[in-house]
Amino acid sequence: MANDIARYFAAEPEREDAIAGIATHLKRFWEPRMRAAIIAHCNDAAGTGLDDLARAAVERLARG
Numbered sequence: 001m002a003n004d005i006a007r008y009f010a011a012e013p014e015r016e017d018a019i020a021g022i023a024t025h026l027k028r029f030w031e032p033r034m035r036a037a038i039i040a041h042c043n044d045a046a047g048t049g050l051d052d053l054a055r056a057a058v059e060r061l062a063r064g
Contacts, residue, residue, distance in 0.1 A: 002026070002038060006054035015053070022057035035061065 005025050012018035026035060039062045041047060047055040 002054040002058065003049075003051045006051040006057070010053060018053050019056045019060060022053060023060045026057065026061055 002022070005022050006018075009018040009021040009025075012021060026038070030038075038058050042050070042055060042058045042062065047058065050058065
């Protein structure tokens with residue numbers, strides 16, 4: 001699902017805007033346990049399977 005969101009935001013001309021948009025979407029619309037699970041996946045499995053933009057957004061989300 002995070003990769004689908006990243007594909008949507010990939011149309012943003014600025015990479016940072018895309019990352020911010022993805023992180024904002026995850027924060028607003030994903031329930032806390034979903035966010036915790038994807039953050040754990042990035043920490044434990046280096047985000048295997050995540051698009052580069054999605055991984056960057058999850059890393060930003062994890063930083064707060």
